[in-house]
Amino acid sequence: MAIPTAPAPPAAAAARPEAVAACCAPLTREPLSAGAASDLARTLKALADPARLRLLSLVAAHEGGEACACDLVASLGLSQPTVSHHLKVLVEAGLLTRDKRGVWAYFALVPQALNALAAVLTVPTAAPPGGAG
Amino acid sequence: MAIPTAPAPPAAAAARPEAVAACCAPLTREPLSAGAASDLARTLKALADPARLRLLSLVAAHEGGEACACDLVASLGLSQPTVSHHLKVLVEAGLLTRDKRGVWAYFALVPQALNALAAVLTVPTAAPPGGAG
């Protein structure tokens, strides 16, 4: 473990969800720095779980684009604390937003976060005629 | 969508890299089945590691689109067994191909795998015209 990057607290990730995809350069343009790779991996780790993927799709497919936590618990077949934990991970990764109304908590997708992630992963299949610099 | 959660051995994943993104439906179209979520998570887990992300970018950014394992070991600052392990994970996930020439092993990107992944994650931000359904 020789990652000399700044030890930012995990809560900071939620404060800057735009850090997900940095700026623009796809994964394949130039070698990732250790810090950039760590940032990107943190977001991907939030995605790389069956329960969280299902949560995202449940929220996204729900009418109105948002879903109540109680619905998610019922749909997932996992315990309520476990679902709450997964939702927290997704919110802190900037992939979901949480809106608490009364006793209910509603979660909605953050499309730009997923799209930024998709943009980073996209590979230019056709080589540009101008040649790479 | 009745993905039967077949307990296929991990080696089978390399034989069907197109299984990464199933068919076409983005994550946000309809709730993922447990099997589909598990499949997608498996591929994302292969990506969700700083060392493997750097490996992918190193390979992709290397001239000729492929890189020798020795270069990767030198660039990553990790031990040779560790790099070999990460490369194996990426190959088994269908994200890299391995081509052994003599004593050297060359690794190349599988653009379609990453692009399929990106397609799954992409969220349609604008509603399709006339597609009120």
Add this chain to the structure above:
DNA sequence: AGCGGACATCCACAGCTGTCAATATCGACA
């Protein structure tokens, strides 16, 4: 054939992660 180098595999270990029971917190309501 013998040797050296490149890569893969095995083994062990520390740290992380998903899971749930128990509990705490907070808002709605009588």
Add this chain to the structure above:
DNA sequence: TGTCGATATTGACAGCTGTGGATGTCCGCT
């Protein structure tokens, strides 16, 4: 104010994962 219900947090634990040292395997060279 007291109770009920929804959600979040805590604590514990099993299983997974990243890592490196030691070793095996295979190829090229002398």
